[in-house]
Amino acid sequence: MPTTSPAPRGAGGPSYAEVTASNASLRRFLHGLPGVDPVGLEARASALGTRSIKTTAKAFALDLAISMIDLTTLEGSDTVGKVRSLAGKALHPDPTDRTAPRVAALCVYPDMVATAKAAVAGSAVRVASVATAFPAGRAPLAVKLADTEGAIEAGADEIDMVIDRGAFLAGNYAKVYEEILAVREACGTRARLKVIFETGELSTYDNIRRASWLGMLGGADFIKTSTGKVGVNATPANTLLMLEAVRDFRRESGEQVGVKPAGGIRTAKDAVKFLVLVNETAGEDWLSNDWFRFGASSLLNDLLMQRQKLATGRYSGPDYVTVD
Template sequence: MTDLLDPHALAAETPPRREPPAPFRDVTRSGAAFRAFLHGLPGVDQVGAEARTAVLGTRSIKTTAKAWAIDTAIAMVDLTTLEGADTPGKVRSLAAKAKQPDPTDPATPQVAAVCVYGDLAGIAREALAGTGIHVAAVATAFPSGRASRAVKLADVQDAVANGADEIDMVIDRGAFLAGRYLDVYDEIAAVKEACGDAHLKVILETGELVTLDNVRRASWLAMLAGGDFIKTSTGKISPAATLPVCLVMLEAVRDFRAATGRQVGVKPAGGIRTTKDAIKHLVLINETVGPDWLSPDWFRFGASSLLNDLLLQRQKLRTGHYSGPDHVTVD
């Protein structure tokens, strides 16, 4: 048995650092090199980002384009419940809604995933069997991320064993803000390894990163470490998903694909509640990274109440009038 007090034994068991994709193989060779790379990324013009998203947010989408946008947004929803009072019954109810969002209209698209705590992933997997809807589970001591790496990895492995095929992890914001970028990188890489075949969404918790420059750095760090998606927020911190933050993250995945050939998804979460909010994000995607990302394979909305508004707006387009509040289920 390894002597846990022996640092040499611990060092011997530490796996080699995951190499970033070419042409960035050397940037993680040391903490100083990684810091130089991340701080050498182009700075973000916050005023410019806010102005651009404000202009794009005024785009008017009508008739058939609006109908397409609503259906596209529905198909991108990670229908989410992350409360301490969650029960197997609530998860089964959410799964039923995910499969058939509008029982009065079978043509309504299914959502992309149901997102739950890891201990309920098995309930969701059973309820969604055969549908193609993903089971996403939050892990790594969500939402704070305050736990040892061993505990975080056990959390991930437990969620995958329970049936999750997507893992939403939180980064160590304390380490990131303290400039310990390699620690954050190594932890994401270890979580990616623990995911096995499950996709990894890396939650940056942008509301705690303070600046858009930090959002860009954290986005690149997460992608270099192997994240399949970068996600704005846990939904537990305000501000959560904002259009300027999403713009910076979209620019990051665009530039990362241009440099490496690997495409990474984006998931805004927290505070996206209305059809107007969703459509603003779709316009932002189209104008920033193009139609390649207009798919649930590459863009998701982390939301609970958004789906209800999308369904009400879809019903209005289909019938010409708004339905009453009892047309949709209250989650």
């Protein structure tokens, strides 16, 4: 895996200047995108999930999935000790097997960024921070920018922002776009930007497609399904739709954007299904942690258990992995 991330994207490229000029032009563009066939989308996602993975390929997929995890703790009860402990797991997921890859990033609240940064110092593990009034995204822009700036000043390598779903659902696309653009500018070259849509609140697949394009127009380095704080989070179908969006965006603009499904992905079997989606939809260029991530915590434990089973032919006892 690469040890450094690609440079953060610019925002609102010149070929889209007319599209982003006003709310009316954004509406015309977003509502002019091809409509989504829900039945067809879900059938394709389901069919790809049935692909069988052979032993050698499975070993590769398990290690790849581990390397793509944003190991996450986003609880009001988070402590310095918990973050340091999770950082240790990010650096050495399996203390008994140093061949196990490190995770991509450790994701925490802004006030825990400095602790996380110190704990992973000298490694390739990045520190990601949620920001912009996570998880609701309902705050004045000045507050969102201060949230972002504080996280970056504390050492965050990546910012996971949330869009204002109320504004989006009301059709105020310009407000959402301008906030993404402002956070993109606040990140500058210091941090990559992940834009969270909270797909479970967007109601339709058409809205998820529109949000994907809106995030990319605003300069997102990644588009992300969800906060993990609502009932419906990442699904194969909504992730497939977002993968189609980044694929099509690169064809049109030449710029590559990553995808991060988050919430509800708990087993190695599920993770492998998502990797198949990536390979079959966007292609091999997205099969690295520079362009695809899993927002997860408990997923890592099952990946480690399956990895050990593949190596030894048996499962370890319940104390083989740590409880996050």
